[in-house]
Amino acid sequence: MSLQQIVFGVLSIISIISALGVILSKNPVTSVLCLIVTFFTIAGHYIMLNAQFLAVVHIIVYAGAIMVLFLFVIMLMNLNAEIEPQKRNWLKYAGAISGGALLLVLLGALREADVTPLQSGSTDIGLISNLGKTLFNQYVVPFEVSSILFLSAMVGAVVIGKKEA
Numbered sequence: 001m002s003l004q005q006i007v008f009g010v011l012s013i014i015s016i017i018s019a020l021g022v023i024l025s026k027n028p029v030t031s032v033l034c035l036i037v038t039f040f041t042i043a044g045h046y047i048m049l050n051a052q053f054l055a056v057v058h059i060i061v062y063a064g065a066i067m068v069l070f071l072f073v074i075m076l077m078n079l080n081a082e083i084e085p086q087k088r089n090w091l092k093y094a095g096a097i098s099g100g101a102l103l104l105v106l107l108g109a110l111r112e113a114d115v116t117p118l119q120s121g122s123t124d125i126g127l128i129s130n131l132g133k134t135l136f137n138q139y140v141v142p143f144e145v146s147s148i149l150f151l152s153a154m155v156g157a158v159v160i161g162k163k164e165a
Contacts, residue, residue: 015041017140028074033068039063053128 018041021034039133046055135143 004048008045011041011044011048012131015045029071032071032074035070036063036067038068053131 015038018034018037022031022038025034039058043055043063045056046052046058110119
């Protein structure tokens with residue numbers, strides 16, 4: 001076994017265990033922390049696929065911003081098991097049946113999937129420099145139009161949020 005296969009196996013095992021921790025944890029804060037670990041292991045998989053930009057954006061956006069927001073919302077909600085309404089039994093059964101149906105669909109899709117590895121001569125597929133070249137050569141006009149659109153949205157938000165003096 002090569003080092004790449006060992007790293008992939010370790011990342012996969014940690015990812016599966018932490019994803020199960022998200023689902024099975026009774027404490028919502030522990031569940032969010034397990035989800036952050038899952039996001040970091042997914043970013044590790046992106047790095048193994050030579051998609052460094054996607055890994056960095058994944059960590060910044062998901063683990064950095066969205067999970068912190070989830071954590072603050074969970075802490076502000078002050079969840080207690082005593083005041084939380086109990087779910088009905090039919091709702092639990094419906095969730096189990098729909099989860100099993102999703103599992104069957106995923107297994108059917110994986111059975112039909114082509115699992116042969118990509119044999120490309122280029123190893124710089126997911127690099128940031130290639131993304132920048134494509135973005136600023138082929139898509140420069142849509143990129144600039146979207147930047148003007150975002151700038152006008154920020155100005156509009158400041159104007160709307162400004163108090164009348």
